[in-house]
Amino acid sequence: MIKIMAKKAKKILNKPFEYDYFFKALLYCMEKRGGRGSQVFISTSTDIAEATISEIVNLKRLATFEHQVSIAKALDYEYLAFMQLGRDLLSGNKPAEEPPSPAVKGDDKMIQAAQAFCTVLFGDEEKKRKVAD
Numbered sequence: 001m002i003k004i005m006a007k008k009a010k011k012i013l014n015k016p017f018e019y020d021y022f023f024k025a026l027l028y029c030m031e032k033r034g035g036r037g038s039q040v041f042i043s044t045s046t047d048i049a050e051a052t053i054s055e056i057v058n059l060k061r062l063a064t065f066e067h068q069v070s071i072a073k074a075l076d077y078e079y080l081a082f083m084q085l086g087r088d089l090l091s092g093n094k095p096a097e098e099p100p101s102p103a104v105k106g107d108d109k110m111i112q113a114a115q116a117f118c119t120v121l122f123g124d125e126e127k128k129r130k131v132a133d
Contacts, residue, residue: 021086022068023059028089029075030057045074 030038039057043050048067055061063071072082088095 018083019062020090021083022063022072023086024089025077025082025086026057026071026075028085028095029077033075042071042074046070 030042033041039050039053042048043053046067048070052061052067053071056063056067068082069079072079075082077085085095
């Protein structure tokens with residue numbers, strides 16, 4: 001999949017050179033997370049429409065700076081560390097650090113939504129915790 005995307009990336013003109021770093025890091029992290037499911041994860045974590053994420057991945061649209069920062073944060077990277085990851089990958093170096101595991105975190109928006117639902121359903125925090133365990 002990455003080879004196909006790399007070929008498409010070469011066809012896009014008028015994009016900043018730094019965008020290559022972002023795009024390479026994005027593909028790398030998505031592959032590590034599991035492909036298509038990672039698009040849904042990024043979309044729910046960033047409030048960027050899934051269709052927009054798909055267009056970015058398929059190079060039909062360039063991610064704005066704000067989108068790039070949000071996507072990096074959703075993948076548990078600071079923006080500059082995410083760009084460094086892409087730079088390392090493009091230069092053929094092994095990434096400085098492994099990407100985060102796809103383990104669910106407590107601040108994940110899906111978890112927050114589930115917790116809110118449980119609060120509405122059960123009323124208090126104690127009952128919500130029992131359901132979570």
